[in-house]
Amino acid sequence: MEPIIEIQKLSKTFGSGDGRVAALQDVSVQIQPGEIFGIIGLSGAGKSTLVRCINLLERPDEGRVLFHGRDLTELKPKQLRMQRRKISMIFQSFNLLDQRTSLDNICFPLELAGVSRKDARKRAMELLETVGLPDKASAYPVQLSGGQKQRIAIARALASDPEVLLCDEATSALDPKTTDSILKLLQRINRERGITVIIITHQMSVIEQICNRVAILDSGVVAEIGPVESVFSNPQSKAGRRLVSPDVAQPVTHWEIPTARIAFNAAMTEEPVIAMLAADKGICVSILGADTRNVSGKAFGTMLISLPEDVAQRKIVLDYLNAHEGVSAEEVTEDV
Amino acid sequence: MFDLFSDPAKVAQQLEIITSEYGFAVWETLYALALEVIFAYVIGLPAGVLLVTGEKEGIHPLPGWLMKLLNAVINLLRSVPFLILMIIVLPLSKVLVGTKVGTVATIPPMVIAAFPLVARMVETSLREVDHGVIEAAQSMGASTWQIVTKVMLPEATPSLISGGTITLGTILGYGAMAGIIGGGGLGKMAINYGYYNFKFIVMWAAVIGLILLVQIFQSAGTKIAASCDKRLKNRS
Ligand SMILES: Nc1ncnc2c1ncn2[C@@H]1O[C@H](COP(=O)(O)OP(=O)(O)OP(=O)(O)O)[C@@H](O)[C@H]1O
Numbered sequence: 001m002e003p004i005i006e007i008q009k010l011s012k013t014f015g016s017g018d019g020r021v022a023a024l025q026d027v028s029v030q031i032q033p034g035e036i037f038g039i040i041g042l043s044g045a046g047k048s049t050l051v052r053c054i055n056l057l058e059r060p061d062e063g064r065v066l067f068h069g070r071d072l073t074e075l076k077p078k079q080l081r082m083q084r085r086k087i088s089m090i091f092q093s094f095n096l097l098d099q100r101t102s103l104d105n106i107c108f109p110l111e112l113a114g115v116s117r118k119d120a121r122k123r124a125m126e127l128l129e130t131v132g133l134p135d136k137a138s139a140y141p142v143q144l145s146g147g148q149k150q151r152i153a154i155a156r157a158l159a160s161d162p163e164v165l166l167c168d169e170a171t172s173a174l175d176p177k178t179t180d181s182i183l184k185l186l187q188r189i190n191r192e193r194g195i196t197v198i199i200i201t202h203q204m205s206v207i208e209q210i211c212n213r214v215a216i217l218d219s220g221v222v223a224e225i226g227p228v229e230s231v232f233s234n235p236q237s238k239a240g241r242r243l244v245s246p247d248v249a250q251p252v253t254h255w256e257i258p259t260a261r262i263a264f265n266a267a268m269t270e271e272p273v274i275a276m277l278a279a280d281k282g283i284c285v286s287i288l289g290a291d292t293r294n295v296s297g298k299a300f301g302t303m304l305i306s307l308p309e310d311v312a313q314r315k316i317v318l319d320y321l322n323a324h325e326g327v328s329a330e331e332v333t334e335d336v
Numbered sequence: 337m338f339d340l341f342s343d344p345a346k347v348a349q350q351l352e353i354i355t356s357e358y359g360f361a362v363w364e365t366l367y368a369l370a371l372e373v374i375f376a377y378v379i380g381l382p383a384g385v386l387l388v389t390g391e392k393e394g395i396h397p398l399p400g401w402l403m404k405l406l407n408a409v410i411n412l413l414r415s416v417p418f419l420i421l422m423i424i425v426l427p428l429s430k431v432l433v434g435t436k437v438g439t440v441a442t443i444p445p446m447v448i449a450a451f452p453l454v455a456r457m458v459e460t461s462l463r464e465v466d467h468g469v470i471e472a473a474q475s476m477g478a479s480t481w482q483i484v485t486k487v488m489l490p491e492a493t494p495s496l497i498s499g500g501t502i503t504l505g506t507i508l509g510y511g512a513m514a515g516i517i518g519g520g521g522l523g524k525m526a527i528n529y530g531y532y533n534f535k536f537i538v539m540w541a542a543v544i545g546l547i548l549l550v551q552i553f554q555s556a557g558t559k560i561a562a563s564c565d566k567r568l569k570n571r572s
């Protein structure tokens with residue numbers, strides 16, 4: 001399938017001289033139509049910069065952003081404005097117009113597009129219905145809770161009938177329960193309207209809950225990209241491991257013994273592999289750390305074990321573990 | 337100066353002046369004020385908008401030299417004392433309104449003195465608008481003009497009204513000074529009768545009138561600004 005959005009070799013640097021920050025370096029990502037794509041990374045990783053480059057709120061220094069195969073960076077201002085109506089955005093701080101009612105906030109993008117007042121209000125009422133706040137039409141933002149404000153912002157984002165919805169930390173200012181309901185709403189919008197959703201977050205739980213694929217951004221570089229299940233159950237990159245299992249990742253640097261990291265796909269591994277290792281091979285290992293996660297309803301585990309000093313025995317352990325379905329083990333050196 | 341009422345004949349004469357001229361003076365004050373405020377905003381509002389939108393990080397950056405020039409002109413006009421500015425600019429009145437005397441002649445210098453103030457007030461108000469909201473509008477494909485007219489100005493309205501109230505007070509003060517060069521109104525009354533003719537009752541009446549006007553504008557402005565601000569939770 002042709003990607004709906006294709007980010008090609010994007011680079012962006014802020015400042016100059018000593019204050020130079022390479023916010024994005026050679027970032028390439030393809031987003032498929034209809035998917036919910038997550039971008040995760042630590043604070044300052046460049047997530048916001050990346051998502052702002054998609055609708056060109058930020059101009060990249062290098063690289064291209066293709067929307068339906070069309071390079072947005074080459075469009076004239078007027079053409080770009082037309083395309084932006086097809087790529088809506090919601091924000092952590094909601095960014096509603098304080099001096100307008102909920103209804104008029106939702107009418108705003110329609111007003112920009114020159115839709116008549118009557119039609120705009122009709123559509124806005126429908127959207128209020130969609131986001132579950134039909135009784136808040138005449139409320140001003142100050143009279144709404146954070147979750148309600150985000151719902152209005154979502155309704156406003158949907159008003160122009162977009163194909164893509166960009167969400168920059170859309171749930172970061174909300175409590176877990178409200179976050180949950182907003183994510184469900186985004187999921188429903190994705191299913192019912194076929195809108196492609198791109199979610200920026202630093203919360204793993206957000207990605208786990210609704211994303212199909214995820215990209216891990218680390219210091220302006222895409223460290224890893226793939227289906228959420230595989231990335232989160234068995235991250236290949238250092239950044240990925242640090243993000244997925246920070247507890248398991250941290251202590252290792254201090255231990256000067258050979259260690260291995262084991263990833264379990266618990267759906268397939270019912271066997272007590274560590275105990276079996278001792279029984280079958282007569283090699284005992286100690287568990288240095290463990291962590292389990294729930295990704296889309298399936299349990300995934302990561303474990304750190306000590307390895308024998310002897311190199312040959314080490315290989316026996318790793319081969320034994322890797323022979324089990326749903327288990328992957330590898331020796332780790334220095335940092336996890 | 338404090339012995340206002342010792343001579344009944346003088347008191348009667350001054351009261352006579354007040355009853356016959358006060359009403360017209362108030363009207364003249366308000367009429368000049370209205371024209372000055374309108375023209376000051378006609379020039380100052382766009383200038384203030386440009387100061388915000390045209391800067392390097394603004395929504396529609398203009399050439400650096402143009403912004404520098406605009407800022408320099410505004411600062412220059414703001415730093416010349418009003419009385420001096422008025423005298424320098426008065427010849428321009430001959431060109432613009434055909435006369436160098438009277439109330440109408442004082443309007444051009446007043447506008448030239450007041451629009452830089454308006455521009456700075458507008459600039460300050462617009463800068464208070466949350467950048468995130470402007471960015472949201474940009475993400476929806478709003479043009480610069482739409483952002484100015486549909487986001488920045490409406491969102492800044494309460495602040496613009498507060499600024500307008502301050503501007504009104506200042507222009508009223510300038511108007512009183514314009515009495516020196518023949519601008520009509522309460523200011524002229526205070527200066528002509530009080531300062532030049534020792535009719536202090538007239539002077540005080542005129543001064544009190546000016547004070548009352550400022551008070552009325554100030555409280556009305558504050559009320560209107562508050563009543564149109566939808567960010568205030570406990571609206572009636
Ligand atoms: N306008 C700017 N001027 C200068 N530096 C900037 C600017 N915007 C971002 N940066 C820098 O670029 C880097 C990436 O910032 P960005 O906001 O994209 O990070 P982020 O991943 O969104 O972080 P967070 O999770 O805290 O929102 C940071 O080091 C930041 O300081």
Ligand SMILES: [Mg+2]
Nearest residue numbers: 047048049169
């Ligand atoms: Mg961010």
